[in-house]
Amino acid sequence: MSDWLxxxxxxxxxxxxxxxxxxxxxxxxxxxxxSGPWLAxxxxxxLVAGGGGASWAYRxxxxxxxxxxxxxxxxxxxxxxxxxxxxxxxxxxQIPVSTNGRVGAVTIFADSSKHRWLVRCEGLAPNxxxxxxxxxxxxxxxxxxxxxxxxxxxxxxxxxxxxxxDSSRVMGAAMSVEVRQGSAExxxxxxxxxxx
Amino acid sequence: xxxxxxxDELALGELYxxxxxxxxxxxxRILQDEGExxxxxxxxxxxxxxxxxxxxxxxxxxxxxVLSIARNRALDMLRRRRRWWRKAERWERARTAEAGDELAAxxxxxxxxxxxxxxxxxxxxxxxxxxxxxxxxxxxxxxxLTHSEIARRTGQPLGTVKTRLRIAQTKLAExxxxxxxxxx
Numbered sequence: 001m002s003d004w005l006x007x008x009x010x011x012x013x014x015x016x017x018x019x020x021x022x023x024x025x026x027x028x029x030x031x032x033x034x035s036g037p038w039l040a041x042x043x044x045x046x047l048v049a050g051g052g053g054a055s056w057a058y059r060x061x062x063x064x065x066x067x068x069x070x071x072x073x074x075x076x077x078x079x080x081x082x083x084x085x086x087x088x089x090x091x092x093x094q095i096p097v098s099t100n101g102r103v104g105a106v107t108i109f110a111d112s113s114k115h116r117w118l119v120r121c122e123g124l125a126p127n128x129x130x131x132x133x134x135x136x137x138x139x140x141x142x143x144x145x146x147x148x149x150x151x152x153x154x155x156x157x158x159x160x161x162x163x164x165x166d167s168s169r170v171m172g173a174a175m176s177v178e179v180r181q182g183s184a185e186x187x188x189x190x191x192x193x194x195x196x
Numbered sequence: 197x198x199x200x201x202x203x204d205e206l207a208l209g210e211l212y213x214x215x216x217x218x219x220x221x222x223x224x225r226i227l228q229d230e231g232e233x234x235x236x237x238x239x240x241x242x243x244x245x246x247x248x249x250x251x252x253x254x255x256x257x258x259x260x261x262v263l264s265i266a267r268n269r270a271l272d273m274l275r276r277r278r279r280w281w282r283k284a285e286r287w288e289r290a291r292t293a294e295a296g297d298e299l300a301a302x303x304x305x306x307x308x309x310x311x312x313x314x315x316x317x318x319x320x321x322x323x324x325x326x327x328x329x330x331x332x333x334x335x336x337x338x339x340x341l342t343h344s345e346i347a348r349r350t351g352q353p354l355g356t357v358k359t360r361l362r363i364a365q366t367k368l369a370e371x372x373x374x375x376x377x378x379x380x
Contacts, residue, residue, distance in 0.1 A: 003256060003260030003263075003264070003372075004259075004260055004263075004314065004317075004318050004321075004368075004372045004375055005318065005322075005333070005337045005368070006218065006222045006260065006263030006264065006266065006267055006337075007218060007259070007263065007311065007314050007315045007317075007318040008315070008318045008319055008322055009218070009221045009222040009224070009225035009226075009338075010221050010225070010315070011217035011218050011220075011221040011309040011311070011312070011315065012217055012220050012221040012224050012233075013216070013217050013220070013309075014216055014217070014220040014233075014234060014237055015234070018216075018234055018237065018238070019209070019212055019213075019216070021238065022212065022216075022237065022238045022241045022242070023205065023208060023209055023212065023241075025238060025242055026208060026241055026242045026245040026246075027205055027208075089268075089272070091272065091276050093276075196275075196276065
């Protein structure tokens with residue numbers, strides 16, 4: 001699309017007080033970012049100071065290498081999760097749900113550029129024996145199973161999902177209670193249904 | 197640009213003065229809702245401020261880059277809007293009202309906005325397109341419709357829509373190639 005087409009819309013001056021709010025918001029984010037390296041440097045300093053002598057550090061090297069690999073993996077995962085929040089192509093949808101009289105929420109972080117969803121379920125009642133929650137994509141070509149989530153405790157659950165790779169367009173999502181191994185199509189009671 | 201890239205906050209204020217009416221106008225044109233357009237305006241300047249280092253002046257002026265961010269943000273919001281159908285009706289009414297008004301005389305307050313000559317150039321380029329090409333361009337740009345959706349909306353074959361868009365884009369690119377950013 002032509003780069004300049006946006007200029008065809010008539011200009012409209014926003015409310016004057018908006019300028020200060022916008023600039024303050026931009027500035028806050030920037031200062032928040034600036035403090036990042038300092039915090040990281042302080043953390044490294046504390047780590048080194050707390051590490052003790054060189055011989056101890058040498059003995060601990062193997063352990064730290066393992067820790068480092070784990071932290072890198074965790075950081076990678078955290079960055080991946082964060083990309084759902086800050087990405088320009090991502091959106092957040094929170095769906096309040098009620099299961100067995102308990103009020104909880106399913107939060108979907110949808111990234112349209114990566115074609116992935118990050119789904120967080122919290123406050124859902126644990127499944128009865130032999131049952132599981134099943135998440136569905138509602139597409140223009142029908143209902144597709146997205147994931148089967150057996151919840152035996154009330155611990156929040158987070159999972160990443162790939163959206164359908166074929167040409168179907170995801171138009172909504174739903175969750176139902178199904179048999180433990182999952183169903184080919186929704187048969188059990190619906191927890192929520194959402195049109196995007 | 198240098199001041200922006202070195203995160204001079206005064207430069208951001210100046211950029212806001214120059215581009216905010218255009219960003220807000222574009223968001224409002226797409227969303228037809230002042231509250232949502234203000235949200236887009238805020239998001240756009242935060243994003244520009246965060247990612248100004250990614251703008252490559254050799255690849256194009258700043259204004260189209262900023263407006264493309266605004267358009268993407270506004271279209272994202274349009275798509276996720278739950279009250280879509282109710283507002284779509286309002287949008288349709290507004291669009292119909294605007295249809296014959298594309299080259300109307302400028303409001304004196306609008307004409308004083310920096311960048312107004314570029315606005316006129318873009319309108320001239322759009323007005324020079326045949327109606328059927330202009331319609332597919334506007335549906336693609338302001339509603340973010342895919343080729344297939346445009347084909348369904350206009351009742352035209354998909355191939356015709358693609359051809360019209362391609363021809364229209366070529367014509368617009370030629371007509372606007374001389375346009376320069378108004379920010380010094």
